[in-house]
Amino acid sequence: NDYMSPESACAAAASSWAHVGNGDYKLDTNWKNPLDVEASSRLLLVAEAGARMWGSWLLRDESEGVVSGGAFLHEGLGEWLQVGEWQQRPGVFDDALIRVCGGPWLFGACALRAVETDALHVDDWGNCTIVGCFVGGLG
Secondary structure: OOEOOHHHHHHOOOOOOEEEOOEEEEOOOEOOEOEEEOOOOEEEEEEOOOEEEEOOEEEOOOOEEEEEOOEEEEEOOOOOEEEOOEEEOOOOOOOOOEEEOOOOEEEEOOEEEEEOOOOEEEOOOOOEEEEOOEEEEOO
């Protein structure tokens, strides 16, 4: 089996599939910089049951794919941001674990878990199907 990290899987999104092995993967993401699956990309990500991917994902317009297995985890921002004269928290959709703008996307037999933010946010034009997954909080 050829294993790859989630970042490598997204970088190689034009390829037919990616296999993520057991273990913890800390994605280098924040609310302004999620792991980006670019427009017109296709991704098939198969993760083993013990794969835990920490960070946020943005599935852009016209992207599509299938995600199977593993756990996707994200801790949202707990602090306020200074924006000009005002303090505010980013909107929960900005800091969601997975934000779906494109599609179709299929998530099967995986866990989508987040704290202090949405586990899944599907935009108005997003297309997402969830089958046999746990979607909710970390606590």
